[in-house]
Amino acid sequence: MKHVIACIDESRIAHAVTQYATWSAQRLQTPLTLFHVLDELRYPVNSDMTGNIGLGSRESLLEELAELDERRNKLALEHGHHLLEAAKSHAEELGATDVHLRQRHGDLAESLGTLEDELRLLVIGLHGTKTCDSDRLGHQIETIVRNVRRPILAVPEQYKAPTNVMLAFDGSDVSRKGVKMLAESPLFVGMPIHVVMVGAATADANASVEAAVSHLQEYRHQVSYEIRAGEVESTLRDIQQERNIDMLIMGAYSHSKLRQLFMGSTTSKVLSRAKTPVLLLR
Template sequence: MKHVIACIDESRMANAVTQYATWSAKQLQTPLTLFHVLDEMRYPVNSDMTGNIGLGSRESLLEELAELDERRNKIALEHGHHLLEAAKNQAEEMGAEDVHVRQRHGDLAESLTALEDNLRLLVIGLHGAQTCDSDRLGHQIETIVRNIHRPILAVPPEYHAPTNVMLAFDGSDVSRKGVKMLAESPLFVGMPIHVVMVGAATADATASVEAAVSHLQEFRHKVSYEIRAGDVESTLHDIQQERNIDMLVMGAYSHSKLRQLFMGSTTSRVLSRSQIPVLLLR
């Protein structure tokens, strides 16, 4: 059975990630896995100190450094265990019934790729341990989005249970996939949906959006829509603020105007200023 997987680290993002992941797992009625990765650069499994020891240094110094490295890794493992147990307790207090914990050494993106076959939804923080108190994104977000071909929910530091959702629609295959997901997924049951197309309100654009709205209405969703000209980033942000939207759904790497959102600095600006969770589709 596929799991919701939540990336837990030592930052204050861990609480919100756990809460959004628990909400998602309950909505989807699927198991929840809380996942912590010890960065192999900070905590190597086998550390070779020989290159750092000059000629004539005592052999005992090598042994002391090796022992110090081993103790450091044990402390990191124990710390990760406590992080996961705290997150598990929090998830169970929120009503999650099937919660797993998992910890491993390695690179985060590579570790997640190895779990992709068992992944239904990945939940990550918009900010990492080193960026949580700034507007900068976590340094691994772009790599993860490019490597993982499953829906990714990138969440802000504060949790608010979603009650409505906005879909950034552009008529592409990815955005049509978003329509299908919104229509059929238990994640969005009972939520009003606002479909937004950024661009000129041509006849083709209007027909495309209305077809998406019609499909959503077939699944008994309450749907509204608009087509608005402007810059993609600022327009989506403005509409989110105007309508008090709780969650944004958009496609990654679509071959359209929205493609720019995932090709460099625009992506970082959209996500870094977001105060709501963003569900990225591939």
Template sequence: MKHVFACLDGSASTIAVCDYACWAAQRLNTPLTLFHVLDEQRYPAPTDLSGQLGFGSQEALLNELTALDEKRNRLALQHGQNMLDAIQRRAEENGLQEIRQQQRHGSLVQSLTDVEADIRLLVIGQKGIDSNDSVRMGSQLETVIRAVRQPILVTPKQFRSPRTVMLAFDGSDTSRKGVKMLAESPIFKGMPIRLVTVGNNDNDTKAAIEAAANHLREYRHDVDFDIISGAIEPALHQYQKQHNIDLLVMGAYGHSRMRHLVLGSTTRKMIQASDTPLLLLR
């Protein structure tokens, strides 16, 4: 069975990531995996450097440095384990019963790629432990979103249980996949849904979004839709704030104007400007 994966690193977003992952796992009736990666750049694996510095005092110094590195890594692993144990207790208090832990040492992206077949939904914070207060988006987040093909829920620092959802709809395969997911996934059951297209209010655009809304209504969803104009990122966020939308769903890649949600441009801006969770689809 696939799991909801909570990507945890001890940053200020860790509690929110846990709570959003618990919320999603409960709505999906899916087990939860608490996932922590000890970054290989900050904590490199022990390396055998014997013979590179020679003998005598230099060799003694090398041995001492190696011992210090090994102790530092052991402490970091134990710190990570303590964090996972604390988060598991919080998840259990939130009502989760099926919980497992995974701790790895290496690259975050490679570690997630290795377990991708087990991921139903990846939950990750907007900023990680290495990000300072002046940035709105963590340094590794973009790389993770490019690499992982499963849905990714990017969370803000504070948890608020989503009650309303909005899909940025453009008629692309990705947005149609979003409509199907909204229609069928238990995570959205009972949540009012808004479909929003940024573009020209012509007959083709209106027909496409009406068809999507009707499909959702077939699944007994409460649906409204709108076609709005303007630059994509500010138009979507303004609409979201005006209608008090808790959760925004959008595609991460595409080709047309609305579908040009390519990381490095619109998707990055959407993540950086968002104070609410953002569910990204591929």
């Protein structure tokens, strides 16, 4: 059975990650897995320090350093376990009933890649332990988005249960997939949906958006839409603020105007300035 998987670390944003992941798992009626990875660069499994000790140094010094590394890694594992247990308790307080814990040692993106077969939705924080007090993104987000081929919900530090969503639609295969997912997913049942296309309101653009709206309405969604000219990131942000939208949904790496979101500085602008969750589709 596929799971909602939430990436848990020691940052403040892990609290919101747990909340959004629990909300998602409950609406999807899916098990929740809380996942913590010990960075292999900070906590190498085996340290070979023979090249760092000069000739004549005592062998006991090497042994002592190795013991210190082993102890450090053991403490990191225990710390990770406590983080997961605290997140589990929080999730259960919010009503989660099927919660699993996993901890691995290695690279986060690579570790997530091995779980794709059981991954329905990945929930990650927009900021990490070193970026919570800034507009900078967590340093692993771009790598994760590029490598994990499942929907990714990137969330801010403050939790608010979503009550409406906005789909950034451009007529591409990815955005049409987004329409299908929105229409059929229990994640969005009962939520008003606003479909937005950024660009010129040509006949083709209108026809494309209206087809998307029609498909959503077939599944009894309350749908509104608009086409607005402008720069993609700022236009999406303006519309979201004007309409008090709780969640932005957009495709990653689409071959259209929205492609710039994941090919340059606009990517960082959208995610780093996000005050609400952003659901990325592949």
